[in-house]
Amino acid sequence: MRHTISLLVENEFGVLSRIAGLFSGRGFNIESLCVAESLDPTVSTMTIVTTGNDAILEQILKQLNKLINVIKVVDFKEIDYVSREMVLVKVNAEEKTRPEILRMVEIFRGKIIDVSSRSYTIMITGDEDKLKAFISLIKPLGIKELVRTGPIAMARGERMMKIKEKTETKGGESNG
Amino acid sequence: MKRTGAQIFVESLKAEGIDTIFCYPGGATLNITDALTDISQINQVVVRHEQAAVHAADGYARASGRVGVALVTSGPGATNTVTGIATAYMDSIPLVVFSCQVNTMLIGNDAFQEADIVGITRPCTKHSYLVRDVKDLARIIKEAFHIAASGRPGPVLVDIPKDVSSAVGDFKYPEKAVIRSYQPTYVGHTGQIKKAMRLIMHSKRPVLYTGGGVILSNASQELTRFAEALSIPVTNTLMGLGGIPGNHPLFLGMLGMHGTYAANMAITESDLIIAMGARFDDRATGKTDEFAPHARIIHIDIDPTSISKNIKVDIPIVGDTRNVLTQMLKIVEEEKEVYRQYHRSIADWTDKIGKWKKDYPLTYQRNDTLKPQHVIERVFELTKGKAIITTEVGQNQMWAAQFFKFLKPRTCLTSGGLGTMGYGFPAAIGAQVAFPKSLVVDIAGDGSIQMNIQELATAVQYNLPVKVIILNNGFLGMVRQWQELFYEKRYTWTRLHSPDFVKVAEAYGAVGLRIEKEADVDRVLKQAFKNGRPTFIDVHVSPEECVYPMVPAGASLKEMLLV
Ligand SMILES: Cc1ncc(C[n+]2csc(CCOP(=O)(O)OP(=O)(O)O)c2C)c(N)n1
Ligand SMILES: [Mg+2]
Numbered sequence: 001m002r003h004t005i006s007l008l009v010e011n012e013f014g015v016l017s018r019i020a021g022l023f024s025g026r027g028f029n030i031e032s033l034c035v036a037e038s039l040d041p042t043v044s045t046m047t048i049v050t051t052g053n054d055a056i057l058e059q060i061l062k063q064l065n066k067l068i069n070v071i072k073v074v075d076f077k078e079i080d081y082v083s084r085e086m087v088l089v090k091v092n093a094e095e096k097t098r099p100e101i102l103r104m105v106e107i108f109r110g111k112i113i114d115v116s117s118r119s120y121t122i123m124i125t126g127d128e129d130k131l132k133a134f135i136s137l138i139k140p141l142g143i144k145e146l147v148r149t150g151p152i153a154m155a156r157g158e159r160m161m162k163i164k165e166k167t168e169t170k171g172g173e174s175n176g
Numbered sequence: 177m178k179r180t181g182a183q184i185f186v187e188s189l190k191a192e193g194i195d196t197i198f199c200y201p202g203g204a205t206l207n208i209t210d211a212l213t214d215i216s217q218i219n220q221v222v223v224r225h226e227q228a229a230v231h232a233a234d235g236y237a238r239a240s241g242r243v244g245v246a247l248v249t250s251g252p253g254a255t256n257t258v259t260g261i262a263t264a265y266m267d268s269i270p271l272v273v274f275s276c277q278v279n280t281m282l283i284g285n286d287a288f289q290e291a292d293i294v295g296i297t298r299p300c301t302k303h304s305y306l307v308r309d310v311k312d313l314a315r316i317i318k319e320a321f322h323i324a325a326s327g328r329p330g331p332v333l334v335d336i337p338k339d340v341s342s343a344v345g346d347f348k349y350p351e352k353a354v355i356r357s358y359q360p361t362y363v364g365h366t367g368q369i370k371k372a373m374r375l376i377m378h379s380k381r382p383v384l385y386t387g388g389g390v391i392l393s394n395a396s397q398e399l400t401r402f403a404e405a406l407s408i409p410v411t412n413t414l415m416g417l418g419g420i421p422g423n424h425p426l427f428l429g430m431l432g433m434h435g436t437y438a439a440n441m442a443i444t445e446s447d448l449i450i451a452m453g454a455r456f457d458d459r460a461t462g463k464t465d466e467f468a469p470h471a472r473i474i475h476i477d478i479d480p481t482s483i484s485k486n487i488k489v490d491i492p493i494v495g496d497t498r499n500v501l502t503q504m505l506k507i508v509e510e511e512k513e514v515y516r517q518y519h520r521s522i523a524d525w526t527d528k529i530g531k532w533k534k535d536y537p538l539t540y541q542r543n544d545t546l547k548p549q550h551v552i553e554r555v556f557e558l559t560k561g562k563a564i565i566t567t568e569v570g571q572n573q574m575w576a577a578q579f580f581k582f583l584k585p586r587t588c589l590t591s592g593g594l595g596t597m598g599y600g601f602p603a604a605i606g607a608q609v610a611f612p613k614s615l616v617v618d619i620a621g622d623g624s625i626q627m628n629i630q631e632l633a634t635a636v637q638y639n640l641p642v643k644v645i646i647l648n649n650g651f652l653g654m655v656r657q658w659q660e661l662f663y664e665k666r667y668t669w670t671r672l673h674s675p676d677f678v679k680v681a682e683a684y685g686a687v688g689l690r691i692e693k694e695a696d697v698d699r700v701l702k703q704a705f706k707n708g709r710p711t712f713i714d715v716h717v718s719p720e721e722c723v724y725p726m727v728p729a730g731a732s733l734k735e736m737l738l739v
Contacts (some may be wrong), residue, residue: 010357014294014306021298062481068303068323071357163356 001054004083004153007046007064008071008161011037015069019046022063028052032150043071043163047083047152071163076153083153086125088113089135092142093120101141108134119144127151181310181341182211185274186218188317191349194245195219196236196609198229202249203289204276207341221609221638224630226253228602230260230331231628234269235603238589239564240610241394243324247274251289254335255296259596261331262300266593267415268392270329272320277337280308294335302330307337310345315353322353327360328479329392360478364495364503372450372474372491373507377518379448379472381525382408385431386497387460388415388592389453389477395498396420396585399452402501405508407519408450409529411439413460414577416453417588422561422581428529429538432460433727434574437536440725440733442529443468451475453497456486457593466732476500538578539739545718546694548572548647552579554697555617555645558705563615564589564607568600568624570654572647574723576619598627604642605635615643615705622648622674632684635710643704644712646677649719657722661737681712691715 009015016035023030031049038045050057057075064073076083093101093115105112105122108130114121124134128151135146155161179187185208189197196219201209212220223229226248233244244264248257254275264271278287283306294304303323305316313336320332376382390399396419403410403426410420411428420427429436431443440462443449449471454460461467464486475482475489476497483492493500508515519526540549552575555563561583567573567590582588589607591599604618625646635642647653652670659667678688687709691700697715704711725736 014304017295018298025299059481059485066479066481068355068358 001057002049002051003057004076004081004151005048005050005061005064006074006076006153006161007048008038008163009044009046010069010071011042011044012069015044018067018069019048019064022060022067023050026056026060028056028060032148034150034152040163045161047150049151072161074155074161076155079159080156081153082156083127083151084125085128085131085151086123086149087131087135088147089122089124089138089143090119090145091122091138092144093118097141101138104134104137110134177347178344179347180207180211181313181336181343181345182207184310184313184345184347185317185336185341186211186215187347188314188349189245190217192317192321194243196221197245197247198223198232198236198606199247200226200229200249200253202253202276204250204253204278204338205247207338208247208276208336219609221605221634223602223605223634225628226256227260227598228605228628228631228634230257230271230273231263231596231599231602232606232609233271233273234260234264234599235566235589235606236610237264237269237271237606238603239586239607241586242610243270243272243321244606245272245274248276249289250276250278250293251291254293255291257293258297258300259598261297261333263591263594263596263599264331265300265302267388267591268329269331270324271331272324273331273333275333275335276341277306277335279339280337281339283337294333297333300331301333304333304335306335307340310340310343313340313345314347314349318350319353319355322355323358327358361494362478362496362499364476364493364500366503368491368493369500369503370507372493373504375448375472375474375491376406376408376450377514380522381445381447382406382450382522383428383442383446383448384408384410384450384452385413385443385454386410386416386419386452387413387454389497390416390419391453391585393453393478393496393498394585395453395501398498398501398505400424402505402508405505406515407522407526409442409526411435411442413454413457413592414590415592417577418582418585421583423583428533430577431733432462434578434723434725435460435727435733436538436578437725437736437738438529438532440727440736441532443471444732444734446471449473451477451489452501453477455482458486461486462727462733462735463730466734536738540721540724541739546692546697546716548575548649548715548717548721549579550694551645551647551691551697551715551717552576552619554701555619556580558698558701559615559617563587563617564604564611566590566600566604566607566616566618568618568620569595569597570621570624570652571649571657571721571723572619572621572624572653574654575647578723580619597621597624601625601628601642601644602631604644605631605640608640608642609638618642618644620644620646621653622646622650622672622677623652625677626674629680632681632686632710632712636685639709641708641710646712646714647717648674648677648714649717649721650674651719653721654723656720660720660722661726662728677712677714687711689713
């Protein structure tokens, strides 16, 4: 099953390789990974998307929790969440295809962020389905290059990734 | 006050109350080595191979319950520690291993004697640090000791570049390690504990299955009291031996691949397994699908990742085993009336177990050859169980586990998780340093002892009177046993040519003794145990003896091959 996992981690060197090691050591592929500083500069937020056997993934989640530098782990399996991703696409833009491209960018509420004589660079944000739809529509016009950020995620409503909560999650989790 | 990194290192160890380090020098250690000149507060045991430094620190830690410390140089010194670190990691032993590193500026440049030891050991350490600035050194040392010893213990590596040990900084040793992202759960959830007690009350065929966690949390007294209060039989994993006295009437012996008939049958027929500080390792469970098929399972462990990893658990309790046992004993105490009757309701079960124990005891075929099992039995009798036993790996390890009745915790020092040949001798050295007056005995094999035999020099230099009993069968016996049973006796690679171990011992300045027949066993062992010197005892045992019972790999626990 596909999982989107959010983590709060210490903003230090070495943390990422420990986390990556838990996945690679079990032959799990990380489909995407986003990391950046959070509101508190000593803490980074990470969003990982991975696919795999649920039992093994549960083990990985526990192991993530166990890492000394990991402050909090949330698997968005049972939590309602929003997630967004950004894609940059460089497409062929010739005289006759330009209006078509512009129309599509407008429909998808994207932006053209760079223009050259033969290409447009388009930025689109959205959830996975939206990006997929856009990419498949634009493909026939000739994609030269495409870069995606991978999704970032956040729980809906009042739920938050707070640092304080983590002790309970860490130890009490298996207390049923 | 300003101090160099090396001085900060020394002051930090003193502040931490460290009395012993196991070490080996090199270019990168020089600043620290020099700062340790004439520091008599810290006993500095220089070994002959860095792997042995870590095993010795590990033996020191297992025997004493304190954190073991090793210090080595960069590059090859650091890489030599890997087996020792992995051994400690698998058995959750608290260690802090200090490796020295090339200058910060050179890191990543393939500098002379550079190895990325933090990277190499990442999967086998509880945590690790690369110290980049002298101002972080004292804090990191404080954190390292805290992390190693707390929660589920484990080895922590601290890598100190040479320019950090020479740099000058302020020294103030922190009173406390504050790590916001690390707060192990010690106290078990009361609701869960109550649920567990109710389940126990309603069970008819309960078994306590306990492991290294009971030893690590110093819970053996509580375990014994709890078992006695309810008359519940106890089986131990290899790591759990000594958790309840080996001669206790409720003790079933070890379970698993080479476990006793009674223990493996009790697990198979049980309706309730109470697992404490054990992790359902495959050597203990046999085929997991058929492990305890009729039982519900209560699992008490400080590490949530151990719970429901191999076997699905009904009542998980995260917490320190000693704490949880104390909470459980309190309930038994408060509801005396209820629990006093319990042993009667399981009398059929305890009778059945008693019969298994009587009908199928651990045994071996006696004939006119010298049997390794007999040697272990005599070691137990002659020492009255008052010895710290370390083992190597192989048949020697299993016979020690079966035939020495460990009466106390922290007296069975063995590489359980990783199964590291070469562990026992340096571990014995570490235990002897921790307890200079105790009798420390390594039960060895002729194969394993060659893996760290160079430590004879360390034992002689520091006059550590460890006894190494080499069960010399001329084979890598355990592998040979598998070849005998499953590969039609093709003994490829497993016949051993060994040196004359008596002469080897003597060449190092130790005592070498030999036993070739049963009649000499007691006399020579007695002589060795009282000579006060490091001693090798080369015992020529019957070469093709097998360890029984044996559960073949992949079979369920009830499918034991018996003698
Ligand atoms: C470092 C290491 N290498 C290989 C093994 C695999 N192995 C397990 S038991 C064993 C034989 C040990 O021989 P010996 O020390 O003579 O003990 P015996 O079984 O004969 O008592 C071997 C090679 C191991 N456990 N550790
Ligand atoms: Mg042998």
